[in-house]
Amino acid sequence: MHKIIALWAHPRSMSTATERIMRERGDLICLHEPFMHDYYVGQGRDFPGFEPVEGHPTEYDGILAMMEAEAASQPVFFKDMAYYVVPRMLEDVQALGRITHSFLIRSPLASILSYYKLDQGFTLEHVGLEAQWRLYEAVRAAGHEAVVLDAETVRADPKGTMRAYWARVGLEYREAAFDWQAPPREWEHVSAWHEEAMTSSGIRTADAEEMLRKEMEFEALAEEVPHLRDYLDHHAPFYQKLSDVALKV
Numbered sequence: 001m002h003k004i005i006a007l008w009a010h011p012r013s014m015s016t017a018t019e020r021i022m023r024e025r026g027d028l029i030c031l032h033e034p035f036m037h038d039y040y041v042g043q044g045r046d047f048p049g050f051e052p053v054e055g056h057p058t059e060y061d062g063i064l065a066m067m068e069a070e071a072a073s074q075p076v077f078f079k080d081m082a083y084y085v086v087p088r089m090l091e092d093v094q095a096l097g098r099i100t101h102s103f104l105i106r107s108p109l110a111s112i113l114s115y116y117k118l119d120q121g122f123t124l125e126h127v128g129l130e131a132q133w134r135l136y137e138a139v140r141a142a143g144h145e146a147v148v149l150d151a152e153t154v155r156a157d158p159k160g161t162m163r164a165y166w167a168r169v170g171l172e173y174r175e176a177a178f179d180w181q182a183p184p185r186e187w188e189h190v191s192a193w194h195e196e197a198m199t200s201s202g203i204r205t206a207d208a209e210e211m212l213r214k215e216m217e218f219e220a221l222a223e224e225v226p227h228l229r230d231y232l233d234h235h236a237p238f239y240q241k242l243s244d245v246a247l248k249v
Contacts, residue, residue: 002074003169004067004068004071006078006080007019007079007102008101008102009128010105010106010128010132011115011126013104016032020180024178025171027174029071029073029076032079034066036050036080037056038057038060039081083125083130089138091138101135101144102169103149105148106151108129109218111127112218112232113221116221116225116228120225127235128235130238133241136242147169148243155205158178162177
């Protein structure tokens with residue numbers, strides 16, 4: 001039986017671009033947000049722009065079983081939102097131990113700003129960093145390793161960061177992962193959310209003033225939508241906790 005590697009993310013954290021790097025390696029079975037089908041279909045929630053994949057399991061246990069079946073032939077990588085499986089996975093001893101857990105974080109100021117542009121009705125839970133921290137704590141409390149990546153570190157040095165990340169999760173370095181080809185068909189059911197990752201040829205590096213612009217934009221938006229500041233204040237401590245243990249390159 002092969003590895004099952006999870007990248008637990010939060011919305012607008014550059015997770016799809018990171019997933020694309022993993023897909024371009026060419027040696028992994030890659031699944032795009034499989035637990036979305038449980039969170040939205042199985043649990044009866046609405047989500048704009050989401051079209052379920054026909055035949056995809058829609059319950060937590062069925063999704064885990066699907067991964068195990070795939071891992072019989074090849075290592076599996078999947079990217080997902082931590083809040084899809086929290087609190088369910090926090091006490092799932094088997095899943096906590098079977099999966100190789102990693103986490104991707106991004107400044108909640110930037111991710112909230114980006115999320116609002118796509119869905120103005122998102123909730124406090126959907127910011128996602130609290131669920132990541134709770135899952136990270138559960139993995140560590142169960143005695144397992146967990147790797148945390150910061151999106152800005154990936155953007156600053158994609159090859160160096162991913163080399164270090166792959167070493168931590170037991171994968172060899174593959175240069176081909178940074179030469180992006182045609183986007184995967186698996187993203188078609190959520191294409192409106194991942195346009196940049198689908199049309200880009202690689203990770204876009206940040207310019208020196210980008211975060212300052214985002215801070216100014218967020219402050220202006222928060223004057224009109226005050227609850228976004230509450231969302232930021234709630235999740236900022238969880239981001240800081242995860243940032244403190246993030247991979248340094």
